[in-house]
Amino acid sequence: MPKVAVDDIDLALLGALQADARAPIADLCKAARVSRGTVYARLAQLRDTGVIQSLTVSVDPYGVGLSLAAVMLLRASTEKFWQWSDFAAKFDEMPEVEFAADLAGEFDMIVVARFRDADHLRAFVENDLRRVSGIAGIRTFLVLNETPRRSWLLPHPKR
Template sequence: MDDLDQRLIAKLRHDARAPVADLAKALGVSRGTITNRMARLQRDGVITGYTLRLRPDATPDEIRAWTSLAVEGNQQRVIRALLGEPGVAALHDTNGRWDLLVELRVGSLAELSSALERIRGIEGVSASETSVHLRTLRG
């Protein structure tokens, strides 16, 4: 990826629905260049999809939690199992005491409890610690 790819990705991070014409103008290149770059980034797997971001208060009944996991053995097997878990909104590989950081989004405390029970039951998960998200102070 070159500088133009990096700048394009930065613009798309800000607004993934920005029109190609607006992106081209902001980056000082033609619409065709932007279209070709986006197609290549998608084909190469750099861009894997587009997502929806909501205001933190847009889903007031949603419960968010962060679970830190320690993994023994095959981490890839644990990752595959976690990616199949419906409550997992994001999954991050980390360093330090914990191996993985899991962002959970569920509709109720009962759903959170069930999701945590399933996650803790995944072969290879040796320890976990969960914090419930109370509010966002800066997003």
């Protein structure tokens, strides 16, 4: 995707929408200090260029029962050369995964995931991560405190 020029007006609109995705146009006009016509045009441009991918809800994970967060550092096996694309689709399919990334350094990948409790975490490691071909090692860290405390994940039905 080509790089899009985002200016101070766009940033003001994006900031206001991040705070409240349902903000009225009048509030967006105030935030960016521009007219309604400019707001409508800028929002259309931001959507058309893919800068705004969707308008979504930020959820307090604790409020929906996901009170246990974990950071997992993963190592890929050395049996072959693994590419990020070998793992990315699998992480996308795991509803517990809030964030996953390819790393350079001692570990190959990082996963941030949210769980109802320790049993849910154990089941995720045993039934999901350990079954992904190419993952040779998992180091798990439990999150004690975090800020900001928000998530785009919602709990899924118990297994």
